[in-house]
Amino acid sequence: MQVPAAGWIKDFVLKDDGFYRAVDWTKRAAEYLENKEYRYISPVINIRKEDRKVMELHSAALTNTLAIDTMEAIANSDKPGLDEVSSEESEDGSGSTLAALAKLLQLDPSTTMEDTCKAVSALLEERDSMQLKAGACQFEIVKMKADSIVTEALKEGKLMAWQHDTAFAQALNDPDGFARWLKTAPQVVPMGKLDYGPLPASPRPRSRAHELMGLSAEDIKKYGNI
Template identity: 35%
Template sequence: MAKLFVCSGSQSEINGAPGKIKILPIGHVKSQKGDFNVDEESFRLMKQTFQERGIDIVIDYEHQTLEDVQAPAGGWIKDLSLEDGAIVAKVEWTPKGKQYLENKEYRYLSPVVLVRKKDSKAIVLHSVALTNTPAIDGMFPIINSIEIEDYEGGNSMNILKQLAALLGLGEDATEEQVIEALKALVEDAKKLKEKAVNTEAEGKVVANKVICEMLGLKAGAKTEDVAAAIIALKNTNTSNTIETEFKALKERLAQRDADDAVLMALKAGKLTPAQKDWATEYALKDPEGFKSFVEKAPQGVPMGELEIETKANKEDSFDEATLRICKQLGVGEEDLKKYGKDVR
């Protein structure tokens, strides 16, 4: 597991406020918290972490960044390079930090690095401090502000504890226990998803192949598709039935009007009984034309009682189909009896 060290054997004496400063020498470095090594891999990993985070590394005063106190910056590390057997930082000083250095109020740098356990190699540069007492006794802070991976392959202890807590495990749970709990959680989620998909499918598929084929649908069609087809069919049949019955009613009413008009013409002596069929056809085809013909035609037959009546004149009631169509048109039975002869 990676650990954080405050270096005590790698101080850099500073003269003035240089733009570049040596942070760590390449080789074996001694520290009060244990010795560690710095090599080209150390530089590469430090530079990689620096670039991935995308923020400047702070140069503070007396390692205040490691404590829960106000920690103003004395400068900012803008880049890292490998020069003259050391890891070198390009620095932008704050006015106050520059003044401290020029006045020689601070003379040394003390870097804070993360060390890999398996080979005691420095891999991350956390911060650098301006200090006059670089050997800081008892300093072993825990850094929560950055996420640092253990390059041995696992996660940091903080992340492991957080995962254990989320999974309902104790703080002393091992990495293997956390992994097993995660696998079980993923498996449960997978089963729930499959169950939800199957339930949804069962609710939407219609098993009756015959019904689907009768409606013009493929076997196994969804419920909503079958319902839509049935509603459309129902609406179509209802509409066709109403239209057919209305047409039949209209034809019956037209026939009755034509019969009445011909009967009146016969009674008025404007037609002979032999002309009845011709006159009825004329009245059906062109009611207004027939009316005009009758008005202008001379009386050619003596007036008298004609024994010609139509079924319409004797009807006191109407058939069920007629009443249903009239009801849909907003016409009541009483109105039909009263005004039925005039309905087109």
């Protein structure tokens, strides 16, 4: 028994209410459809055993006995012009989700679904990598700002040296809040040169000769050193 092909599926078009196919019908099949001799297109799909998930469309056949209850009839369709619209969309690729995605990714219009998915995956990986780099750069900027604020606080005498690590952690967590605190914080460490006034003159030391001669410190001061 011969089972000739009725046509060839050229493209799929994704719309809001489902997948539509653009089919290049054979002359005989086109006559069958024109005469409404077949009502349905019955898809043959491969399903994964573990979760019953549809993995691929193997083929499709014209039939009057449908295995899927929710399929709509192609004969007496309430959507006139469906086949014509689908064909036009498949010709220029504007209605094809895959073609539109390939165009968006700047891929060749003939790129397969697998290669398109790989391109999308690569873009997602690149996005994640860029986000990590951006986060690292942002953290370095915050660290530099926190270090600058704490250094300024130390220079102004508003922090003691042993408070550096705690202050840095606070500035890292809330740099703006720490900067506001710095503006109103009192000085707790004296800064600059301390002025103690003139130093008292120290008495001239007595030597061994002075002791042997019986000269006191007052004598040395009064008469000078010998």
